Amino acid sequence: MSTADLVLVGPELVLTIAAVVVLLQDAWATGGVLEPQTPRPAAVWGSLAAVGLALVWDVGGRRWGPAFGGMYVRDQFTMIADLAALAAAGLGILLSSAYLPRVRLPAGEYHALLLLATVGAMVMAASGSLITLFLGLEILSFSLYVLAAIARRSRRSLEAGLKYLLLGAFATAFFAYGIALIFGATGSIDLREIGAARPSRLLGAGIALLTVGLAFEGALVPFHAWAPDVYEGAPLPVTAFMSVVAKVGAFAGLLRVFPLALAHLAGVWGPMLAAIAVVTMILGNLAALFQTNLKRLLAYSGIAHAGYLMIGVAAGGPAGTWSVLFYLLVYVAMNLGAFGVLLLLARQGMEADRVEDLAGLSGRAPWAAAALVLFLVSLAGLPLTAGFIAKLYLFRAALGAHQPVPALVGVLTSVVSVYYYLRVASAALSGGAPQAVAVLRNRLVGAALVLATAGVLWLGLFPAGFTAAVQQAARQAAAAVR
Amino acid sequence: MGPLTWLIALPLLGAAAAAAVGRDRERALRMVGLVTSVLVFAIAALVWGRFAPGAASLQFEEHAPWVPGVGLVYHLGVDGLSVSLVALTALLFPLALGAAAQQLAGRAKGFVITALLLETGMLGTFMAQDLVLFYVFWEGMLIPMYFLIALWGGPGRAPAAMKFLLYTMAGSALMLVALVAVAFAGERIAGRFTFDLPALLARPLGLGGPYESVLFLAFTAAFAIKMPVWPLHTWLPDAYAEAPPVVTMLLASVMAKAGAYGLLRFCLPLFPEAMRAFGPLLSVLAVIGILYGGAIAWAQGDMRRLLAYGSMSHMGFILLGIFALNLPALQGSLIQMINHGISTGALFLIAGMLIARTGRADTDGYGGAGAGAPTLAAAAMIVALSSLALPGTNGFIGEFLILLGTFQARPAAAVLAAFGVVAAAAYLLAFIGRIFHGPVRDGLASMGDLRREELAILVPLIAVIFWVGLYPRPLLARSEATVRALLANAAAAQTAARQGPHVAAGGGTSP
Numbered sequence: 001m002s003t004a005d006l007v008l009v010g011p012e013l014v015l016t017i018a019a020v021v022v023l024l025q026d027a028w029a030t031g032g033v034l035e036p037q038t039p040r041p042a043a044v045w046g047s048l049a050a051v052g053l054a055l056v057w058d059v060g061g062r063r064w065g066p067a068f069g070g071m072y073v074r075d076q077f078t079m080i081a082d083l084a085a086l087a088a089a090g091l092g093i094l095l096s097s098a099y100l101p102r103v104r105l106p107a108g109e110y111h112a113l114l115l116l117a118t119v120g121a122m123v124m125a126a127s128g129s130l131i132t133l134f135l136g137l138e139i140l141s142f143s144l145y146v147l148a149a150i151a152r153r154s155r156r157s158l159e160a161g162l163k164y165l166l167l168g169a170f171a172t173a174f175f176a177y178g179i180a181l182i183f184g185a186t187g188s189i190d191l192r193e194i195g196a197a198r199p200s201r202l203l204g205a206g207i208a209l210l211t212v213g214l215a216f217e218g219a220l221v222p223f224h225a226w227a228p229d230v231y232e233g234a235p236l237p238v239t240a241f242m243s244v245v246a247k248v249g250a251f252a253g254l255l256r257v258f259p260l261a262l263a264h265l266a267g268v269w270g271p272m273l274a275a276i277a278v279v280t281m282i283l284g285n286l287a288a289l290f291q292t293n294l295k296r297l298l299a300y301s302g303i304a305h306a307g308y309l310m311i312g313v314a315a316g317g318p319a320g321t322w323s324v325l326f327y328l329l330v331y332v333a334m335n336l337g338a339f340g341v342l343l344l345l346a347r348q349g350m351e352a353d354r355v356e357d358l359a360g361l362s363g364r365a366p367w368a369a370a371a372l373v374l375f376l377v378s379l380a381g382l383p384l385t386a387g388f389i390a391k392l393y394l395f396r397a398a399l400g401a402h403q404p405v406p407a408l409v410g411v412l413t414s415v416v417s418v419y420y421y422l423r424v425a426s427a428a429l430s431g432g433a434p435q436a437v438a439v440l441r442n443r444l445v446g447a448a449l450v451l452a453t454a455g456v457l458w459l460g461l462f463p464a465g466f467t468a469a470v471q472q473a474a475r476q477a478a479a480a481v482r
Numbered sequence: 483m484g485p486l487t488w489l490i491a492l493p494l495l496g497a498a499a500a501a502a503v504g505r506d507r508e509r510a511l512r513m514v515g516l517v518t519s520v521l522v523f524a525i526a527a528l529v530w531g532r533f534a535p536g537a538a539s540l541q542f543e544e545h546a547p548w549v550p551g552v553g554l555v556y557h558l559g560v561d562g563l564s565v566s567l568v569a570l571t572a573l574l575f576p577l578a579l580g581a582a583a584q585q586l587a588g589r590a591k592g593f594v595i596t597a598l599l600l601e602t603g604m605l606g607t608f609m610a611q612d613l614v615l616f617y618v619f620w621e622g623m624l625i626p627m628y629f630l631i632a633l634w635g636g637p638g639r640a641p642a643a644m645k646f647l648l649y650t651m652a653g654s655a656l657m658l659v660a661l662v663a664v665a666f667a668g669e670r671i672a673g674r675f676t677f678d679l680p681a682l683l684a685r686p687l688g689l690g691g692p693y694e695s696v697l698f699l700a701f702t703a704a705f706a707i708k709m710p711v712w713p714l715h716t717w718l719p720d721a722y723a724e725a726p727p728v729v730t731m732l733l734a735s736v737m738a739k740a741g742a743y744g745l746l747r748f749c750l751p752l753f754p755e756a757m758r759a760f761g762p763l764l765s766v767l768a769v770i771g772i773l774y775g776g777a778i779a780w781a782q783g784d785m786r787r788l789l790a791y792g793s794m795s796h797m798g799f800i801l802l803g804i805f806a807l808n809l810p811a812l813q814g815s816l817i818q819m820i821n822h823g824i825s826t827g828a829l830f831l832i833a834g835m836l837i838a839r840t841g842r843a844d845t846d847g848y849g850g851a852g853a854g855a856p857t858l859a860a861a862a863m864i865v866a867l868s869s870l871a872l873p874g875t876n877g878f879i880g881e882f883l884i885l886l887g888t889f890q891a892r893p894a895a896a897v898l899a900a901f902g903v904v905a906a907a908a909y910l911l912a913f914i915g916r917i918f919h920g921p922v923r924d925g926l927a928s929m930g931d932l933r934r935e936e937l938a939i940l941v942p943l944i945a946v947i948f949w950v951g952l953y954p955r956p957l958l959a960r961s962e963a964t965v966r967a968l969l970a971n972a973a974a975a976q977t978a979a980r981q982g983p984h985v986a987a988g989g990g991t992s993p
Binding site: 362366370377382383384388389392393395396399400404407408411412414415418419422423426429430463464467468471 | 551633
């Protein structure tokens with residue numbers, strides 16, 4: 001380990017140190033009190049500052065190269081994935097700032113775990129070996145297990161955390177066994193060396209097991225069953241953050257393994273992953289049609305979006321890689337934005353998570369309602385929003401890789417998704433506001449919504465700059481493993 | 483920024499301005515809507531007036547890179563196909579916003595904003611020259627339209643709006659995949675991946691065979707649902723009847739045209755061979771649509787449904803003309819697109835004025851309304867006569883040219899379609915007769931005639947009816963060169979296809 005190594009992992013380091021400081025400061029400040037009544041601005045601003053610093057280091061630093069003997073890779077691919085993870089963290093902190101004191105969640109632990117989960121996703125994106133990937137996955141998912149259960153007094157939150165932990169541990173076991181088999185087949189855990197190895201049955205089995213672990217984290221069918229329950233049970237800001245950061249980590253990992261390391265075996269895994277994408281899109285979208293609880297609806301919509309992202313992974317090649325990278329950032333903005341509007345509502349002090357709670361929002365908070373419509377339209381993949389451009393890129397990658405079926409299923413299920421997204425949008429734009437639901441005003445949540453709106457509009461109308469960045473990142477990463 | 487970008491940007495700016503005005507200042511909101519749309523019309527009229535009639539190529543072109551990495555360009559332009567449609571759209575919006583002011587009191591803010599967004603989408607659809615840019619506007623007009631129906635419509639608005647949205651989106655979803663496939667086909671020929679339509683058409687795509695048919699059908703499905711073509715019309719009666727009358731007018735007058743326009747802009751130059759091969763089938767569907775729409779319209783008791791089916795019947799003529807693939811028929815179709823926009827639009831506006839007065843939409847509830855509202859009755863009569871193609875009105879020019887051209891290509895279809903003209907006379911005169919003539923029903927004598935602002939809305943439309951009917955030359959001249967060039971290119975592509983084997987029959991990436 002040299003200084004150069006430490007400079008390269010700087011962003012992760014900043015977040016880790018911040019997480020520890022926030023946790024310690026919390027312990028000192030509150031003493032033995034578990035549920036402090038007072039808001040904790042220090043935790044909020046400290047975490048935000050850490051995210052900002054990591055972002056500057058990451059994007060502004062532009063130092064590329066392998067570290068720790070090639071186990072860690074910092075390149076433009078890492079930078080773009082980090083951008084998505086840090087955006088998720090920053091928006092997640094802003095969005096939860098009103099919710100935490102209101103529901104009396106422990107702010108110190110919440111922020112520390114949120115920062116650590118972000119570190120996990122970033123490590124996954126930077127993995128040059130399977131061990132790094134495993135470490136990242138574990139850091140990410142352990143933080144999320146605890147975050148899901150952070151509302152100690154809520155049985156549903158505890159149930160969510162426990163379900164997530166048990167199933168997640170199971171998936172992790174598959175993942176670890178996959179690493180073992182791959183090591184047995186190739187004698188290496190380095191992604192470049194695995195990519196250069198001769199294909200064998202043992203390697204195939206190992207890769208299949210690896211896929212199980214990553215597919216679980218990304219909520220891909222048939223490893224998605226945990227998602228609706230965990231999303232519904234976890235506190236709303238946790239659900240929001242979890243829904244995006246887990247995807248960033250999982251799909252960055254999938255990209256590192258399949259299109260980048262195993263590019264030469266695309267003929268083998270391409271159709272398999274395409275099948276997963278197709279099944280995931282169909283099931284996620286159809287199940288979302290019947291949801292009346294907004295958290296569950298967004299959970300199934302999250303599964304559907306995992307399916308769309310998988311189109312790009314299955315297509316492989318640089319086009320598949322960069323379209324997934326593009327989609328990840330867009331997904332962070334639009335999904336957190338939609339959750340953010342829900343976080344502005346409260347039904348008798350509780351979460352307002354039913355479709356009818358949104359009724360009449362346009363009369364009470366017109367800007368929030370307009371933003372919600374924009375996010376939903378973007379999630380549905382309709383034009384003038386980033387969601388459309390992102391989907392166009394994925395479909396283009398699929399057709400370019402001679403995989404018309406995922407593209408066709410993708411557009412058709414997008415039509416299905418229009419039904420449930422616009423049903424929610426119509427609810428927000430019409431009807432009378434229910435008495436029991438209050439609309440909160442909060443500057444930080446408002447700032448998060450403004451940022452997310454700007455992102456969705458900017459990437460929808462002027463995507464050229466970011467497109468060029470992800471294209472270059474994918475080319476660089478592909479060239480490096482060859 | 484050229485005039486075409488202003489046409490797109492102005493409604494957006496107007497919508498932003500309306501968003502900044504307080505919701506209870508309805509007068510100010512209406513003024514924002516009206517002033518914006520009048521300005522847009524002024525620019526569109528300027529473009530129409532300055533358009534050089536003799537040239538086949540695009541004019542007022544604007545070309546800028548959008549996303550160079552994936553071959554997306556911001557390319558706008560108008561040619562003979564689109565210049566008059568742009569002017570029509572820009573003309574109808576101030577009228578619609580003016581009429582809406584009277585029909586939708588109390589919820590002006592959202593309506594003005596949404597309608598202006600819709601205007602951007604519709605104008606952009608007719609001007610975009612990049613496949614994806616076109617798609618952006620094409621779908622972009624759906625969302626405001628959905629909300630206009632779902633939030634301001636009648637009692638059954640929610641299901642009608644959703645049906646409309648899902649139907650039209652299902653059609654255009656396949657078009658999205660197909661247009662990416664077209665761009666890949668272009669890359670194989672020219673070595674450069676681009677969605678720019680003129681660049682793709684610079685050399686023959688060499689699709690041919692079943693692959694061309696599949697792509698053609700994917701595009702045509704989207705356009706046929708919008709028009710709508712029988713049997714893809716089942717969303718139409720619900721949406722037309724539940725939408726507020728001014729929105730129905732925009733649906734029938736502009737959105738239906740976008741479908742027909744798409745066939746000419748994209749299907750004819752990109753898939754000339756399939757256009758010829760599927761001609762008989764689509765002509766049969768067109769004739770069925772003409773006769774079916776006419777017959778069903780005659781039997782309707784609800785005036786909006788009557789006009790909706792009548793509109794569908796008239797769209798059948800346009801479809802028939804397009805697939806006749808000769809100069810008179812295409813010219814007739816193009817001019818009929820304008821006519822249909824004017825006449826059907828005026829009929830829906832008149833229906834809206836009647837409903838606003840009495841609160842009822844069934845024709846049986848009326849009778850003798852002409853006694854209390856003679857000017858309204860006269861205006862309705864003129865518009866109805868133009869819609870059923872009386873010589874001297876605009877409808878005659880269009881339908882005559884379509885039938886003339888179709889008779890050269892498909893005599894049987896032309897003869898059958900001519901019965902549609904008879905059907906139109908039947909249902910339109912029934913419409914006029916049931917509402918304005920006969921014994922005067924209770925309360926209708928005091929219904930009140932056209933107010934000044936209503937007259938101001940109908941007079942421009944009636945003026946266009948007579949202008950096109952008596953002096954169609956400027957309209958026909960603007961489209962002729964473009965139509966000739968389109969037909970010549972299509973014929974050349976067909977000969978090339980017949981002489982040699984296809985360059986890439988089936989295509990390397992064919993699904």
